[in-house]
Amino acid sequence: MSLAGQRIWITGASSGIGAALSQAFAAEGAQLVLSGRRRDALAGVAACVQPDALLLPFEATDWAALPSIVARAGPIDMLVNNAGISQRSLAVDTKPDVYRALIETDLLAPIWLTQLVLPAMAARRSGHIVGISSVAGRVGTVLRTGYCAAKHGLIGYLDGLRAEVEHAYGIRVTTVLPGSVRTQVAANALQADGSARGESDPNIDAGMEPAECARRILEGIEAGKREIIVAAGGEAFAAGLRFTDPERLFDMLAQAGQRLAAERDNGQRPEPPSVPWK
Numbered sequence: 001m002s003l004a005g006q007r008i009w010i011t012g013a014s015s016g017i018g019a020a021l022s023q024a025f026a027a028e029g030a031q032l033v034l035s036g037r038r039r040d041a042l043a044g045v046a047a048c049v050q051p052d053a054l055l056l057p058f059e060a061t062d063w064a065a066l067p068s069i070v071a072r073a074g075p076i077d078m079l080v081n082n083a084g085i086s087q088r089s090l091a092v093d094t095k096p097d098v099y100r101a102l103i104e105t106d107l108l109a110p111i112w113l114t115q116l117v118l119p120a121m122a123a124r125r126s127g128h129i130v131g132i133s134s135v136a137g138r139v140g141t142v143l144r145t146g147y148c149a150a151k152h153g154l155i156g157y158l159d160g161l162r163a164e165v166e167h168a169y170g171i172r173v174t175t176v177l178p179g180s181v182r183t184q185v186a187a188n189a190l191q192a193d194g195s196a197r198g199e200s201d202p203n204i205d206a207g208m209e210p211a212e213c214a215r216r217i218l219e220g221i222e223a224g225k226r227e228i229i230v231a232a233g234g235e236a237f238a239a240g241l242r243f244t245d246p247e248r249l250f251d252m253l254a255q256a257g258q259r260l261a262a263e264r265d266n267g268q269r270p271e272p273p274s275v276p277w278k
Contacts, residue, residue, distance in 0.1 A: 001222055004029030009076045011060065011113070012083030014041035016183030017132065017217075020210035021080060024218045026050040033073050036083065060109035070116045078128040079117050081110035081154075086185045087147040088201075089192035090260060090270055098194050099146040106150035111157055121171050128172040130221065131158045135179045135231050139238045139249065142257045143272055146190075162226060172224075176217055177239065179231030180207030186272075201272045208232070 008025050012018040014036035022032055022045055032053040034042045039057040046053040058069050060083045084106045089098065114129055121127030136144055137151030155175055162173035186201040213230050220228035229239055241249040260270035 001224065002028075003078075003218075003222070006030045006077040007033065007075065008078040008080060009033040009035065009056075009073055009117075010080040010082055011035045011110075012132075014038055014045055016185065017178065017181055017210050017213055018080075018082040019045045020214035021082065021217065022046075022053075023049045023211070024214040026053075028218070030078075033076070035069075060113075061104045063112065066112060066116055070113070073117075075120060075124075076117055076127070078130060079114060080130040080132070081113060082132040083109065084132070084150075085147075086189040087144045088186065088189040088197045088272065089143060090264060091145040093192040093264070094146065095193060098190050098192065099149075101190060101194065102146035103150050103153075106147065107153045107157075110154060114161070118165070118171075122165065122169040125170040127170075128174070128221075129158070129161065130174045130176065131155075132176045132178065133158075135177050135229070135235050135239050137177060138242050139253070141253055142260055143270065172226075174221055174225065175227045176220070177227065177229045177231065178208075178213055179229075179235035179239075180204050181213045181230075182207045182209055203272065 003025055008030045010018050010021055010025070010032065013022050013034040018036070022034060026032055026049040032046075032050050033056060034046060034053050035056045035058060036042050037057060037059055039055060042055045042057055046055060054073070056069055056073060058065055085102065087098070087102055110131055117127075118129075131154050133154045134147075134151045136148045137155045140148045140152070158173050158175045165171040166173060180203045182204060184200070186204040187197055187199055189197045191197055208230070216230045217228055229236065231239060238249060256273040259273070263270045
């Protein structure tokens with residue numbers, strides 16, 4: 001499919017994968033609507049990729065404001081739900097409010113925004129919903145129980161939505177599962193008390209460049225794929241192992257959890273293993 005002339009709304013567009021997708025879609029001739037929390041950051045992205053892009057800064061969990069934001073966005077051909085936040089904490093230490101923040105930001109926010117744009121797409125019998133989940137939405141890994149819960153949930157919502165709207169209303173639904181991408185996702189991740197981690201992880205620093213991630217997503221969308229896994233090495237292997245040999249995968253992950261528990265019990269900060277997922 002061609003993206004030329006398509007009106008594409010990207011959330012979390014101010015940095016990382018969202019900014020890279022903005023660049024990739026603009027290069028294909030799409031008309032962008034860019035959202036994030038900070039107008040100045042969005043303006044910086046727009047200045048580089050499409051100066052006349054519509055900027056709609058908003059807080060993803062400001063439920064009361066979302067209907068008016070959707071009205072300002074106007075008719076949308078494609079919604080890319082990309083905004084989100086990750087986690088770096090063991091379940092035994094994590095406060096309930098951290099789980100609430102993760103579920104609201106990474107699951108309820110994209111669901112609700114999708115629900116608000118869906119009726120117009122259904123009426124037109126066309127549209128495209130893209131959800132950026134994670135390999136952690138298929139593989140439940142350490143230090144990310146809340147994040148995994150939200151990303152697993154997003155995959156379930158999108159799979160169910162696709163079943164309802166693909167043939168009935170002509171609305172495409174694409175789920176994207178990135179692995180480690182070189183962004184600020186680890187530095188911004190929530191710790192057990194809800195504070196930001198403040199530093200990256202080695203696996204994120206060694207991850208895929210955002211531009212390469214965006215290129216693979218774009219190729220998958222243009223090829224009409226319903227699910228796009230953007231991962232390599234151990235992450236791609238684990239995503240497949242979840243279906244082919246889940247018992248082996250569970251054993252591998254439990255070994256990582258055992259090491260982290262020992263670090264915690266010895267008064268050390270549990271450090272992410274070498275192959276986690278976002």
